[in-house]
Amino acid sequence: xxxxATSTMPVYSSASSSSSKSSTLSSEQxxxxxxxxxxxxxxxxxxxxxxxxxxxxxxxxxEPSQALTSAMKTEGYDAKEIGNLASASxxxxxxxxxxxxxxxxxxxxxxxxxxxxxxxSSSEDEEEDxxxxxxxxxxxxxxxxxxxxxxxxxxxxxxxxxxxxxxxMLEQYNSDANxxxxxxxxxxxxxxxxxxxxDSDNFNTISFYA
Numbered sequence: 199x200x201x202x203a204t205s206t207m208p209v210y211s212s213a214s215s216s217s218s219k220s221s222t223l224s225s226e227q228x229x230x231x232x233x234x235x236x237x238x239x240x241x242x243x244x245x246x247x248x249x250x251x252x253x254x255x256x257x258x259x260x261e262p263s264q265a266l267t268s269a270m271k272t273e274g275y276d277a278k279e280i281g282n283l284a285s286a287s288x289x290x291x292x293x294x295x296x297x298x299x300x301x302x303x304x305x306x307x308x309x310x311x312x313x314x315x316x317x318x319s320s321s322e323d324e325e326e327d328x329x330x331x332x333x334x335x336x337x338x339x340x341x342x343x344x345x346x347x348x349x350x351x352x353x354x355x356x357x358x359x360x361x362x363x364x365x366x367m368l369e370q371y372n373s374d375a376n377x378x379x380x381x382x383x384x385x386x387x388x389x390x391x392x393x394x395x396x397d398s399d400n401f402n403t404i405s406f407y408a
Contacts, residue, residue, distance in 0.1 A: 222265045223260070223263075223265050223266065223269055227258065227259075227260050228269060230254075230258050230260070231255070231260065231266075231269055231270070231273070232273060234251060234254045234255070235251070235270070235273045235274075235275055238251065240273075240274045240275050243275075243279070243280070243283065244283070245283045245284065245286045245351065247283075248279075248280045248281075248282075248283030248284040248286075249283075249284045251280055251284070252280065252281070252284040262277075262281075278398065281398070282352070282355070282398070282401060285355045285401050286351045286352060286354070286355045306354070307350060307354055309365075310350050310353055310354065310364075310365060310368070311346055311347070311350045313365070313368040313369065313372055314345075314346045314349050314350060314368065315342070315346050316372055317368060317371055317372055317383060317384065317387055318342065318345060318346060318349075318384055318387065318388075319342060349391060349395075352395050353365075353391075353395075355401055356394070356395075356400050356401055357400055357401065360394060360400040360401075363394070364390075364391070364394060367387070367390060368387070371383050371386070371387060
């Protein structure tokens with residue numbers, strides 16, 4: 199989705215770095231924020247949408263602050279989620295803003311995706327009867343694909359050291375040295391990924407939260 203209104207929006211001068219974290223938004227900035235966010239659906243926000251929102255705020259001189267976080271929350275948006283999604287969009291090859299890292303090699307992305315697919319694939323439907331299997335297989339496949347895609351996107355937007363740790367972990371669990379059951383392996387991987395991906399300090403973020 200394009201933010202068609204950004205070209206005609208007034209540009210506000212940025213607050214100084216010493217006060218931007220605690221400053222309140224002006225009435226004009228609040229109006230602009232509402233206008234920008236009204237063009238998106240908070241329940242189906244894509245990485246591209248998040249990147250456009252960040253760009254619109256950046257061009258308007260609206261800097262990350264607690265006031266911005268609160269204003270976005272009032273409009274039904276999670277500023278942290280938008281920051282992470284925007285970073286994921288950049289990791290996928292969007293134009294960098296403020297010098298984020300270059301796009302990761304396609305081979306690395308494919309490797310992570312392949313590891314996740316191998317480790318998180320489910321065999322639960324093997325116990326289902328033929329009638330149920332025919333109806334559920336497409337749903338299971340779609341859910342698994344979405345999960346792998348989501349994890350891959352987030353992993354590729356991690357800082358290099360965190361990304362390397364994740365890849366090493368996945369390769370270790372995917373090796374013959376791993377004697378754990380598939381269920382235990384998946385639980386450990388999911389729990390580890392949650393801890394790493396929920397820590398904003400691990401990301402090359404364009405943060406829109408204080």
